[in-house]
Amino acid sequence: MISYQVLQGDSYDILHSLSENPEQRGKYRIIITSPPYFLHRHYGQDLHEIGQEKTAVIFIEKLAKIFIACRDLLTEDGSLWIVIGDTRRKSGKLMIPHRLAFKLIDGGYTFRDDVIWYKKNSVSSSSKYNLAQAYEIVLFLSKNERSFTNMNSIRVSGNEARDGRNKVPSSDMMQFEPLAQDKEKITRIRQIIHDAKHNTPFEELPTTSEIARAYGYDPEKYCPTCYRKFKRHATRKRIGDHKHYPIFAVCNPQGKNPTNVWEVPTKAHYGNEHFAIFPEDLIARIVKFATEKGDWVLDPFTGRGTTGIVCAYLERNFLGIELYSENVSKARENIMAAAKERIALKIDS
Numbered sequence: 001m002i003s004y005q006v007l008q009g010d011s012y013d014i015l016h017s018l019s020e021n022p023e024q025r026g027k028y029r030i031i032i033t034s035p036p037y038f039l040h041r042h043y044g045q046d047l048h049e050i051g052q053e054k055t056a057v058i059f060i061e062k063l064a065k066i067f068i069a070c071r072d073l074l075t076e077d078g079s080l081w082i083v084i085g086d087t088r089r090k091s092g093k094l095m096i097p098h099r100l101a102f103k104l105i106d107g108g109y110t111f112r113d114d115v116i117w118y119k120k121n122s123v124s125s126s127s128k129y130n131l132a133q134a135y136e137i138v139l140f141l142s143k144n145e146r147s148f149t150n151m152n153s154i155r156v157s158g159n160e161a162r163d164g165r166n167k168v169p170s171s172d173m174m175q176f177e178p179l180a181q182d183k184e185k186i187t188r189i190r191q192i193i194h195d196a197k198h199n200t201p202f203e204e205l206p207t208t209s210e211i212a213r214a215y216g217y218d219p220e221k222y223c224p225t226c227y228r229k230f231k232r233h234a235t236r237k238r239i240g241d242h243k244h245y246p247i248f249a250v251c252n253p254q255g256k257n258p259t260n261v262w263e264v265p266t267k268a269h270y271g272n273e274h275f276a277i278f279p280e281d282l283i284a285r286i287v288k289f290a291t292e293k294g295d296w297v298l299d300p301f302t303g304r305g306t307t308g309i310v311c312a313y314l315e316r317n318f319l320g321i322e323l324y325s326e327n328v329s330k331a332r333e334n335i336m337a338a339a340k341e342r343i344a345l346k347i348d349s
């Protein structure tokens with residue numbers, strides 16, 4: 001039975017009392033959130049609201065205190081993901097994400113990555129001096145050196161760098177598994193390559209198609225990961241100079257590791273409301289990568305509940321914290337609607 005809960009109140013107060021409860025400590029596989037930007041907008045009138053501090057230093061200190069209080073709540077293999085934008089004052093950027101990251105490292109976290117969330121549909125800027133801001137940082141930190149990850153759940157196909165050339169081939173032209181490997185031929189090929197010198201003429205080396213065939217791949221068929229023909233997976237040029245180089249390297253048929261630049265369009269707002277929600281696709285990628293079904297996920301700045309919505313679809317337990325009662329009600333509504341939709345559609349996550 002999956003559970004969803006949104007508590008109303010100040011994040012720090014609630015997190016602090018949760019961390020005093022032994023049943024809550026070490027419970028959450030991930031904490032994932034987007035705190036308010038510094039000096040961007042008011043969500044209400046409560047004096048506890050984050051983002052309205054007099055200086056960036058105070059803002060960063062407050063956030064650091066909240067996220068350091070979260071650390072005890074994470075499982076030993078848990079991770080913290082903070083989607084955070086920067087702020088400009090005059091022409092200068094304040095570098096808020098990275099200044100916060102330094103504080104969190106001091107607080108015991110391991111800094112794993114600063115993923116760029118690239119917003120292709122970002123609004124243009126009319127500034128004469130500054131470039132238009134088209135990304136936000138997603139800070140990825142782990143409680144300890146390593147954290148739980150499931151790379152297979154977020155692998156990608158295709159060669160982004162050469163998308164124009166590597167078109168998606170028709171399914172009958174793709175080959176997923178090797179068929180009838182020729183072990184003797186592989187041994188012979190390996191020997192020839194091992195004995196090759198940098199000046200061995202190409203004609204004396206096996207062709208790339210021969211190599212692919214020996215390894216059980218049709219040289220004219222396509223790899224389901226990079227969309228290159230298999231005859232392109234063996235490279236003769238490196239033979240001699242780089243003997244250690246694998247003579248035939250097939251890609252992982254489940255796809256490549258995604259890069260740390262994620263292109264995800266910003267989300268249209270619910271109805272006409274003006275509210276900084278993050279897109280479900282961005283959060284789903286993190287939830288799939290860093291948790292398993294049935295895990296607990298925490299969002300200390302829940303807003304309208306996007307993290308909870310994704311958890312409802314992906315069958316993760318969710319606890320949210322949000323300062324304003326209006327947002328709490330909306331978040332609960334949105335999460336319950338998603339949970340009902342999943343059950344009605346029997347979505348298989």
Ligand SMILES: C[S@@+](CC[C@H](N)C(=O)[O-])C[C@H]1O[C@@H](n2cnc3c(N)ncnc32)[C@H](O)[C@@H]1O
Nearest residue numbers: 010011043049050277278301303304305306323
């Ligand atoms: C950027 S929004 C989060 C939006 C959310 N990711 C979503 O998709 O709906 C930040 C939220 O933090 C809330 N907030 C600000 N200060 C808070 C505090 N001290 N404790 C709890 N929530 C707070 C705001 O009310 C706002 O809803």
